[in-house]
Amino acid sequence: GAGVSQSPSNKVTEKGKDVELRCDPISGHTALYWYRQRLGQGLEFLIYFQGNSAPDKSGLPSDRFSAERTGESVSTLTIQRTQQEDSAVYLCAGRTGVNTGELFFGEGSRLTVL
Amino acid sequence: AQSVTQLDSHVSVSEGTPVLLRCNYSSSYSPSLFWYVQHPNKGLQLLLKYTSAATLVKGINGFEAEFKKSETSFHLTKPSAHMSDAAEYFCVVSPYSSASKIIFGSGTRLSIRP
Numbered sequence: 597g598a599g600v601s602q603s604p605s606n607k608v609t610e611k612g613k614d615v616e617l618r619c620d621p622i623s624g625h626t627a628l629y630w631y632r633q634r635l636g637q638g639l640e641f642l643i644y645f646q647g648n649s650a651p652d653k654s655g656l657p658s659d660r661f662s663a664e665r666t667g668e669s670v671s672t673l674t675i676q677r678t679q680q681e682d683s684a685v686y687l688c689a690g691r692t693g694v695n696t697g698e699l700f701f702g703e704g705s706r707l708t709v710l
Numbered sequence: 711a712q713s714v715t716q717l718d719s720h721v722s723v724s725e726g727t728p729v730l731l732r733c734n735y736s737s738s739y740s741p742s743l744f745w746y747v748q749h750p751n752k753g754l755q756l757l758l759k760y761t762s763a764a765t766l767v768k769g770i771n772g773f774e775a776e777f778k779k780s781e782t783s784f785h786l787t788k789p790s791a792h793m794s795d796a797a798e799y800f801c802v803v804s805p806y807s808s809a810s811k812i813i814f815g816s817g818t819r820l821s822i823r824p
Contacts, residue, residue, distance in 0.1 A: 600753075627809060629810075629812070631814075637816075637817075638800065638814050638815065638816045638817050639754075639800070639814040641810070641812070644809065644810035646809060646810075652810040654810075687753060687754070689754075691809075695742070695804060695805075695806050695807075695808075695809045696742040696761040696762075696804070696806065698744060698756045698759055699744075699746075699754070699756075699802075699812070700756075701746075701753035701754040701755070702753050703751075703752055703753040704752075704753055706751075
């Protein structure tokens with residue numbers, strides 16, 4: 597597609613349920629990032645994928661969070677046993693392999709945990 | 711270590727007057743610097759970027775920024791504010807040495823008075 601696609605755009609779930617968020621980056625963007633943005637806050641780094649290299653998971657807040665990416669395609673972020681503090685917008689961004697390049701963001705997945 | 715500081719959490723200007731959003735950075739190496747804009751319930755959109763070429767960078771919608779190495783600043787300006795400029799603005803540092811360690815400022819909310 598022409599841009600970064602994220603789904604679902606909105607997700608309301610009950611505390612304790614698992615959720616899966618999907619990101620489909622721009623073709624050719626070998627780098628992929630996940631960020632969390634709580635209401636009125638800045639962006640919090642979660643995880644970084646670059647091609648087939650081992651991902652940088654240093655931003656994942658707990659072992660309830662995990663993410664996968666197969667090659668240079670779709671990525672999924674999974675949150676197990678959701679808590680109310682997980683409520684946030686989860687943003688995905690892609691980039692070419694060049695460290696000087698810009699990030700291309702999706703519109704985010706808004707997660708609300710009741 | 712890298713860091714970025716947006717000096718104002720909120721800036722309010724009248725329509726038609728100049729805009730100044732301030733950003734200071736700290737980086738061990740020559741970084742790439744970016745300004746992104748986020749409208750409500752949207753993802754982040756690139757306004758402009760500095761990648762060691764010209765120090766005065768022109769972006770979209772009449773915005774520009776000047777890289778001043780001696781002051782470690784990358785302030786965003788626009789000569790005349792428009793109502794549609796009301797949004798959240800993020801200054802971003804991307805160190806060349808580490809693709810995953812992109813640092814986002816805490817954001818500046820720009821309000822435009824009619």
